[in-house]
Amino acid sequence: MTVLERARHAVWLFKGVMGENAYQAYLDHHAATHESEPPMTEKAFWRDKTDRQDANPEGRCC
């Protein structure tokens, strides 16, 4: 692995841990399942994500 690749991997990992790749994961899932309706836009997806958290809170530990 070159230095550049390593750096890219680190950035990818960090963004993943922060949760930034959630939309991409959703798009991948949508594309793979060939749902007939078009996927949510990025804005709509993130809106939906936090709104779902309103109804399903996630614990944070001590």
Added chain:
Amino acid sequence: MSEHRNNHGQAGRTPADRDGQDADVLVQDPDLPPTALDPAIAEAEEGRWTPAKIALWVGIALLGGFSWTMLALVRGETVNAIWFVFAAVCTYFIAYRFYSKFIERKLLQPDDRRATPAEYKADGKDYAATDRRVLYGHHFAAIAGAGPLVGPVLAAQMGYLPGTLWIIFGVIAAGAVQDYLVMFFSMRRGGRSLGQMAREELGLIGGTAALIATLAIMIIIVAILALVVVNALGESPWGVFSVAMTIPIALFMGVYLRYLRPGKVTEVSIIGFVLLMLAIIAGGWIGETEWGVAIFGLDRVAIAWGIIIYGFIAAVLPVWLLLAPRDYLSTFMKIGTIVMLAVAIIITRPEISVPAVSEFASRSDGPVVPGTLFPFLFVTIACGALSGFHALIASGTTPKMIQKERQTRFIGYGGMLMESFVAIMALVAALSIDRGIYFAMNSSMAATGGTIEGAVAFVNGLGLAGVNLTPEMLSQLANNVGEESIVSRTGGAPTLAVGIAQIMQSFIGGSGMMAFWYHFAIMFEALFILTAVDAGTRVARFMLQDSIGNFIPKFRDTSWRTGAWICTAIMVAGWGAILIMGVTDPLGGINTLFPLFGIANQLLAAIALAVCMAICARKGAFKYLWIPALPLAFAAVVTISASFLKIFSPVPSVGYWANHFAFRDALAAGEQSFGAAASVEAMEAVVRNTFIQGVLSIVFVTLALIVITTAVVASVKAYRNGGGPNTEDKAVPSRIYAPSGLIATPAEKDLEKQWDALPAAQKPARTGH
């Protein structure tokens, strides 16, 4: 029921036989590469001990053994912090490689041919297969908070060795086992929560007791975490300003993510981080001004009320506005600071002059937390060694995102090892400060009177070897960290902040930067805790709504605003009352309440392990039942004996009721002051507080005993029947592949290549690069 048992739990069945019956379901798709590594290849790869591999493990074992010798046996003037790091890391590696592998092979037997909930329930949202390395980070960020930073600091009063031993050996035999087992069992059940699993495995009584215990424990944990923040911020205009600024910063981030640039999480976190640093620097200027002191120099009671009001508002506001952005900020800070601290400790390698086992290990009158080493060391350090709260995270959120079954070992067991390492670093940071200063900061106001003179007299009067505290040391340190006073800053967070500031200033910035690093550390602990307060209140509110919903169905509807507000108010009132009680406690606060925090957390661990034991028994895995039963027995003995001491001990500093009656008798005798209480009002407060604490102890231990008893009954019943009903979801064949550990083995890499070579059209959905 009996039919069910015939299907799944015939006498003498081993788990392997049981898995064998899924073989007809788990058929490999001939068009796809294998979805699991061939067991024979995996076995050969693991079992092949090349000279290089042997040398590596012998090296790790030797380094670990040498480090333990330096810590436990060599008695020099000082001991270097690097030995803590090596002893911990080497022990973790060995435990991970050998013990967690043993649990995987003998007890859990994950099967990569089976699809995980992330695959068979995939919705691209909650159920989304996530790269193992990313999920490790996610899971770690969810489990690690202020707990592992606080407990070890308080336990440092007993010397460095008891805490170190418990953190390292506790995690490998108990804490990591609990996390791994709960995560695996939840994953096999579609990501069910601990409460749901308890209900299924233990029946109505055990399940209900587990639910009530969880709710009560969440209240006490949120209250005591909030108390830690209050104690760190009291009379500190700098701290109050910078922590208060996190609210507008989070609001800004929330609006930014909602309306300006949705999804740019890292970007907004960096912006938030920069603003946070500015808030810390600005806090230093504002703390110097007269108006700054007038506005932000709040007393502890005012700050406690501020947190209570904040907690209520944060829990009813929409998640996107405050909670989600605060969580991003907290995750960002968590990862950054922990990495930074590890690097700083390894580079600066501070010398530690605290004795291995101190005077207070065998005495019950320790000023930081009362009680002898057994059982109170094991409840003072909960997070980092064994934390029941993790069971709530390890069931639910994380299992819905696991890609492959065999990854649970890395994420569950390995994730907890990382938290344990954080606890070791916190311990090292606390141990690196002068022992006299440590006791001056951590003895309650009742002991020191809150003045430098009082603290010096009290600490020097303890008669500790090598402690000679001078007033200059305390005023100099307070000056260096930019605080009015550091006397009786109990709760662990300020002590850790001083430790971190000392380590960091010798790494970056010198003594001129010490005040910055101190407030940086306070900020990052406060950030974790306030995130936990928000999230805890919200989760507790939903649990309460669900429980009340059994009687008044309307409460089940979580979008019903009135119901949400009522339940939030009840939860906030619950922890708020305990918080105010702790802040105004004439006897101190942290020293009286912290044992309850640890006991509550360990009782939750006992509940989680009891559920795991019942599941293992119903699986028919009696030969390896000791894997959950041993830590369960230990947690049960520790917490029940600690609870009994808190209830029945005749020593007033230890027993809540002994104190309660002593103060009540004094009041009845018409005395105007008694012990640390200088007035009749204070005496009445002690009577009231000890009553509440005593009642809580009784409630916790009763609930835990019910849960453990029902689990033992379920296990014995399963033993008599040779197993029990299978509560797992049906096996579904997997259609994806990913390696199991942090680094893919050569065989795993080969298999990965086969999957990469698959034409895009044939490839099942996958996340990752």
